[in-house]
Structure formats: C-alpha cells, structure tokens
Amino acid sequence: MELRDFVDTLRRRWLSVVILTALGLAVAAMFAFTATPIYQATTRIFVSTQSVGSAVEAFQGSSYTQARMQSYVEVTTDPLVLDRVIKELNLDMSAETLAGKISARVIPDTVLIEVVASNESAEEAAEISNSVAHHLREVVIGDLEEQVGDDSSLVNLTVVKRATEPQSPTSPSIPLFLVVGGVLGLIAGLAFAFARQALDTRVHSERDVAATTKHPVLAGFLFDPTAAKEPLTVHAGPRSPRAEAFRSLRTSLQFIDFGAKSRTLVVTSSLASEGKSTIAANLAIALADAGKSTLLIDADLRRPKVAEYMALEGGVGLSDVLVGRATLTETLQPWGEEGRLFVLPAGSRPPNPSELLGSDSMAELLETLRGEFEQIIIDAPPLLPVTDAAVLSKVTDGALVVCAVGLTRTTQLAHALGGLENIDAKVLGLVVNMLPTRGPDSYGAYGYEYVEK
Structure with a gap:
C-alpha cells in the first residue's frame, strides 16, 4: 500500500476510526471509574550479619547474607510467615489468597528487602505489610538460620521503614486507562477501516x-x-x-x-x-x-x-x-x-x-x-x-x-x-x-x- 492509498483510506473511513477510538476511551473511562481502588503499603527490611571474629570472617558473613537474600524474599509469601499474619490480624482469608496480595523484592545493589502489600483498604494494607515484615524476621531468625554464640542468629533483620497508611490508591490509574483505551480503540478503528477498505471493491x-x-x-x-x-x-x-x-x-x-x-x-x-x-x-x-x-x-x-x-x-x-x-x-x-x-x-x-x-x-x-x-x-x-x-x-x-x-x-x-x-x-x-x-x-x-x- 502506498502512502497515498493510506491517506485516502483514512480520509474515506475517518468516521469509523473516530467512533472506535471514542468507544475505546469510553470503555476505559467506565472501567477506571467503576473499578475498586487498590492501595499499596511498603515496608523495608535491612539484612545484616553479626561480626563474630576477624575481618575475613565478617566478609564471609556478608557474602553469606547476600547469597541468601533471594531465599528470604521467597519465604515472605510462604504459609510459615502468612499463617502468623492471618492469626495476628484476624484476616478472613487463606495463606494462598494473602500471598496474592503480597510482593517482595531485593532492592538491587543493597541488602534491603522491600515488602509491598496491596488491599482495598489503605489501613489494612499498611497493617499487612508491617505484620509480614515482623513475622518474616521471626521466622528467619528463630526458625531458619543457625544460632551462634549466646543463642543469637548469625543473620539479623531490622525494619528500617515501617509502612504507613497510603493516602491515594495506586490503581486504577485513570490516565493510564484512558491512554490504553484510546490506543486500543485507535488500533481497532484503523484495523476496521483498512479491512473495510480492502473488502470494498466498489x-x-x-x-x-x-x-x-x-x-x-x-x-x-x-x-x-x-x-x-x-x-x-x-x-x-x-x-x-x-x-x-x-x-x-x-x-x-x-x-x-x-x-x-x-x-x-x-x-x-x-x-x-x-x-x-x-x-x-x-x-x-x-x-x-x-x-x-x-x-x-x-x-x-x-x-x-x-x-x-x-x-x-x-x-x-x-x-x-x-x-x-x-x-x-x-x-x-x-x-x-x-x-x-x-x-x-x-x-x-x-x-x-x-x-x-x-x-x-x-x-x-x-x-x-x-x-x-x-x-x-x-x-x-x-x-x-x-x-x-x-x-x-x-x-x-x-x-x-x-x-x-x-x-x-x-x-x-x-x-x-x-x-x-x-x-x-x-x-x-x-x-x-x-x-x-x-x-x-x-x-x-x-x-x-x-x-x-
């Protein structure tokens, strides 16, 4: 198809493109304004090792911690942690359901773990995030890592940033919904216009x-x-x-x-x-x-x-x-x-x-x-x-x-x-x-x- 054919098709079928683009925007706006708002609260945990000897041993301990960071992230959504959260907050959901509301990650080039809880309630999102961080520390220090010295764990988890109640929802993002709806509507309109033009042999x-x-x-x-x-x-x-x-x-x-x-x-x-x-x-x-x-x-x-x-x-x-x-x-x-x-x-x-x-x-x-x-x-x-x-x-x-x-x-x-x-x-x-x-x-x-x- 030459550029002139492309332009002629748009001029001939512009109304279809406009209608479908407007329809995409309308559908996106409807979903954006009727969707249930979701709030996210974030807690940060600092992971460290106790220095029990020489500088070499300290370095080895640090390397040990770095190697196990991703394992701690995986434990975050394990029933071993989440069952305790459900019991503490008296949540009416299973550990599997709660796991779908929790995400955790290691912040690159740091020893920080970020725990994010998503919920329809801003207050509950903050409570869940803080509770998950608290019980993750308990499980890692008390159940998973070996004890050294005076029965203390080689690894220590410290909450450096507690979750606070978010003031605005993270989703739905109305501008994003409108952009996506408009783009999809435009694509649908162009596809319809060119398909109709191809089938119209008059x-x-x-x-x-x-x-x-x-x-x-x-x-x-x-x-x-x-x-x-x-x-x-x-x-x-x-x-x-x-x-x-x-x-x-x-x-x-x-x-x-x-x-x-x-x-x-x-x-x-x-x-x-x-x-x-x-x-x-x-x-x-x-x-x-x-x-x-x-x-x-x-x-x-x-x-x-x-x-x-x-x-x-x-x-x-x-x-x-x-x-x-x-x-x-x-x-x-x-x-x-x-x-x-x-x-x-x-x-x-x-x-x-x-x-x-x-x-x-x-x-x-x-x-x-x-x-x-x-x-x-x-x-x-x-x-x-x-x-x-x-x-x-x-x-x-x-x-x-x-x-x-x-x-x-x-x-x-x-x-x-x-x-x-x-x-x-x-x-x-x-x-x-x-x-x-x-x-x-x-x-x-x-x-x-x-x-x-």
Missing part, C-alpha cells in the same frame, strides 16, 4: 478505474441529483459543469482513430442504472452542437430510455425497421432546432433482442446509416446481464463503457471489459459517472468552478 474514483484496466478514462461526470428530472444537461444547462464535461468527452473522442470518416460507437456499462443512456443522449447533443450530423440510436430494446429523455414518440423504431415493419424515413425523428441531430427510438419490444441486434439486417442498417451521418451513437444494454452490447460492439467502431462510482465493483468492470476483449471488440475508453463533489474522491472542482462563473 469504484470510488478514476484511480480505481485506472488500477483495474489499461483502457483510458476519457471523461468524468460529477454526481448530479437533478439528472433524473433533467437528463439532457447539455441542452438544459449548457454552462453547467456536466455540460462542460460532455464537451470534454467530445474533444477526447476526436483524438481517437476510428479508421473511417463516419464514426459509430456503442455506449454501454457493466450494470443497469449507471447512467449510460443519459451519457449517450448528452454526447449526441454535444456532437451535434459541434456541427456534426449525428444519429442517436436506442438499441436497448429491453429497457429503452432515449425516447423518454428526448421527449419523442418511441412506439416505432429500430426493432420495427429490423423486422421490416417500418422504414428509416418513417422512424427517424429530428431533434433540436439546428436539424443536425436525429433519433432512432427502440420501437416495439421484441422477444429476441440479442438475435435481432446481431442479425445481418442490423449490420446492413448501420452500413446504410454510416453513409448519411458523421457520428452515430448507439445506446446499448449493460454488458453483464445480456450480450446485446457485445454483439453491437463487433459491428461498430468500438464501445464507450460507463462506470458509476459507488455502484460498479472493480471485479464487475474487469469482467465486462474482459468480455469485450475476448471477442476482439474495441474498447474506446471509459467514462466515470456519479463522481462525488466532496470528500477524498471529489473530482474536477477547479475547472468546474471556473465554468460556473
């Missing part, structure tokens, strides 16, 4: 399309909530951002080598509802506005839309011409004041659209129309549900594939394009539709602002 931008196919992206169209009511943007709002995008698409097509004077192209998509009919109609208007004699054919014989968008009578059209029920003269309808754009509606809905569009009659009809029009735009059905568009692509100069942001998945787009490539149909390029106007995938803000002014 097209979000032109970059996603470019990463899916080698075919060029010829144009991008911003999402327009009014497109359903006013689909003919080039006609209704010639200075709008979408109208300028159609003129940009028209310009891009001029640089494609069609290999013929008359250019015939199919406008299709992977799935339904990606906006192919709207794009086909507006592209035809833009071409006609540029002075080209243009024909718009509605070859979507299953769900025709062109006649509705162009406000024309669509009862008779392409299907009727192909079966011989009508002629071109009877079905071609002029559109617009300039007289350069004509429309051939879909006509009656046949039972066999694919066979009809792939027939010799269709190929002959297109050959005839090429001699009469400079530009022929064919609105065809989507590629994945049916084969109509693929069939038409073989008898035209190529296909213009529409891809809708947030609707088309990259796998669907790749499969649709692969279907065209498998039959050696030419893919002229792609058009990305419904691009967002805001957010990390927003498109074309600078140029469109200029146009609107």
Whole structure:
C-alpha cells in the first residue's frame, strides 16, 4: 500500500476510526471509574550479619547474607510467615489468597528487602505489610538460620521503614486507562477501516478505474441529483459543469482513430442504472452542437430510455425497421432546432433482442446509416446481464463503457471489459459517472468552478 492509498483510506473511513477510538476511551473511562481502588503499603527490611571474629570472617558473613537474600524474599509469601499474619490480624482469608496480595523484592545493589502489600483498604494494607515484615524476621531468625554464640542468629533483620497508611490508591490509574483505551480503540478503528477498505471493491474514483484496466478514462461526470428530472444537461444547462464535461468527452473522442470518416460507437456499462443512456443522449447533443450530423440510436430494446429523455414518440423504431415493419424515413425523428441531430427510438419490444441486434439486417442498417451521418451513437444494454452490447460492439467502431462510482465493483468492470476483449471488440475508453463533489474522491472542482462563473 502506498502512502497515498493510506491517506485516502483514512480520509474515506475517518468516521469509523473516530467512533472506535471514542468507544475505546469510553470503555476505559467506565472501567477506571467503576473499578475498586487498590492501595499499596511498603515496608523495608535491612539484612545484616553479626561480626563474630576477624575481618575475613565478617566478609564471609556478608557474602553469606547476600547469597541468601533471594531465599528470604521467597519465604515472605510462604504459609510459615502468612499463617502468623492471618492469626495476628484476624484476616478472613487463606495463606494462598494473602500471598496474592503480597510482593517482595531485593532492592538491587543493597541488602534491603522491600515488602509491598496491596488491599482495598489503605489501613489494612499498611497493617499487612508491617505484620509480614515482623513475622518474616521471626521466622528467619528463630526458625531458619543457625544460632551462634549466646543463642543469637548469625543473620539479623531490622525494619528500617515501617509502612504507613497510603493516602491515594495506586490503581486504577485513570490516565493510564484512558491512554490504553484510546490506543486500543485507535488500533481497532484503523484495523476496521483498512479491512473495510480492502473488502470494498466498489469504484470510488478514476484511480480505481485506472488500477483495474489499461483502457483510458476519457471523461468524468460529477454526481448530479437533478439528472433524473433533467437528463439532457447539455441542452438544459449548457454552462453547467456536466455540460462542460460532455464537451470534454467530445474533444477526447476526436483524438481517437476510428479508421473511417463516419464514426459509430456503442455506449454501454457493466450494470443497469449507471447512467449510460443519459451519457449517450448528452454526447449526441454535444456532437451535434459541434456541427456534426449525428444519429442517436436506442438499441436497448429491453429497457429503452432515449425516447423518454428526448421527449419523442418511441412506439416505432429500430426493432420495427429490423423486422421490416417500418422504414428509416418513417422512424427517424429530428431533434433540436439546428436539424443536425436525429433519433432512432427502440420501437416495439421484441422477444429476441440479442438475435435481432446481431442479425445481418442490423449490420446492413448501420452500413446504410454510416453513409448519411458523421457520428452515430448507439445506446446499448449493460454488458453483464445480456450480450446485446457485445454483439453491437463487433459491428461498430468500438464501445464507450460507463462506470458509476459507488455502484460498479472493480471485479464487475474487469469482467465486462474482459468480455469485450475476448471477442476482439474495441474498447474506446471509459467514462466515470456519479463522481462525488466532496470528500477524498471529489473530482474536477477547479475547472468546474471556473465554468460556473
């Protein structure tokens, strides 16, 4: 993953990261404020040896003590000591339970043992710590170490710091809880964001399309909530951002080598509802506005839309011409004041659209129309549900594939394009539709602002 992909994912999924981080903080705060406070009290014991002879013997005694320090630490939590503590303080717990509340250690580079008692009560924590130190001394001196001289022990344990009642609990540490909760929430949020991004194969931008196919992206169209009511943007709002995008698409097509004077192209998509009919109609208007004699054919014989968008009578059209029920003269309808754009509606809905569009009659009809029009735009059905568009692509100069942001998945787009490539149909390029106007995938803000002014 590149840095740009990382940043785009964060910008696209930032809300998930924020919510899970806040949730982690909330859970941590709940535990911190509801957890039982624990107090710790500490006692320190100094371990020494009695000097009974020469300096050499004293040194040997000191070494003896150092070697046994860790053993004294282990004895601290032994029932031999803790049973006496329980009896003295009248504690309602076993030696094993009490051992879980006691910790002891040798302070490095010293002969000091530190005994720490933890308890829900500050007063009881201090009492336990002091009692453990007291009885540890009794056990070591009286029971474990050998006696020397006048029945005194070679080793002596002296309490140098008695435990006092702690004023504040050592846990829970609210700042620590919040930091840990926030970090864990942030990690969970990032993991969720990147997992969701990895599983989301929908097209979000032109970059996603470019990463899916080698075919060029010829144009991008911003999402327009009014497109359903006013689909003919080039006609209704010639200075709008979408109208300028159609003129940009028209310009891009001029640089494609069609290999013929008359250019015939199919406008299709992977799935339904990606906006192919709207794009086909507006592209035809833009071409006609540029002075080209243009024909718009509605070859979507299953769900025709062109006649509705162009406000024309669509009862008779392409299907009727192909079966011989009508002629071109009877079905071609002029559109617009300039007289350069004509429309051939879909006509009656046949039972066999694919066979009809792939027939010799269709190929002959297109050959005839090429001699009469400079530009022929064919609105065809989507590629994945049916084969109509693929069939038409073989008898035209190529296909213009529409891809809708947030609707088309990259796998669907790749499969649709692969279907065209498998039959050696030419893919002229792609058009990305419904691009967002805001957010990390927003498109074309600078140029469109200029146009609107």
